[in-house]
Amino acid sequence: MPLHSIINHNLTTQIYVWKIEETFEDLFDEVALNDVNLIRLNTMKSEQHQRGFLSVRKLLQESGLTDFDLHYTQDGKPYLKNGKFISISHSHEFSAIIISEQAVGIDLEIQKEKALKIASRFMDISHLENLSQTDKIKKATIVWGIKETIFKIKNEKGISFPNHIFESEFSLSDQKATAQLRFDNLIEDFNIHFEEIEDYILVYAFQA
CATH class of the missing domain: 3.90.470.20 (4'-phosphopantetheinyl transferase domain)
Structure with a gap:
């Protein structure tokens, strides 16, 4: 079904x-x-x-x-x-x-090497250190999803993934993370949850 x-x-x-x-x-x-x-x-x-x-x-x-x-x-x-x-x-x-x-946001992304290739454009690449190639792709996909979900919650023009949304360090086994939006003279915190569904990553976020 x-x-x-x-x-x-x-x-x-x-x-x-x-x-x-x-x-x-x-x-x-x-x-x-x-x-x-x-x-x-x-x-x-x-x-x-x-x-x-x-x-x-x-x-x-x-x-x-x-x-x-x-x-x-x-x-x-x-x-x-x-x-x-x-x-x-x-x-x-x-x-x-x-x-x-x-207030919630959700994002669903297929895991592709492209996420890793462009990771430096949207995330802190130090968060990918000491991971296998497969796990680097997975984590980069999760971080992209984190930023998408926060953007969906706020839905404000001018929000930049690399300049305004910051993920905290997390482990893939955690299945959860935190992130901050620093935009328009405000700092807002978000609680993130993620999991794998076949070859995809499901991420959803709540404003803390």
């Missing part, structure tokens, strides 16, 4: 993960879209992007919601009409949503 997993982080936070195996037609037949999102779907040029978009609507159904409960701000940040927080991510074969009573 394409519903890969449901992660109950706590009583008020659930993560839903979908493995995208269906055709576009099968997914489209199983969801109902509001008019705005139907237009949005039809403007997408990539079928992979369309399938990711539709699989997110399948995850909404798994959580007891529908596309009609999901809205977007002018800046593109998703929100729910019931007042709960939501964050969305999809990458290649997987999609994920997190729903919580706290």
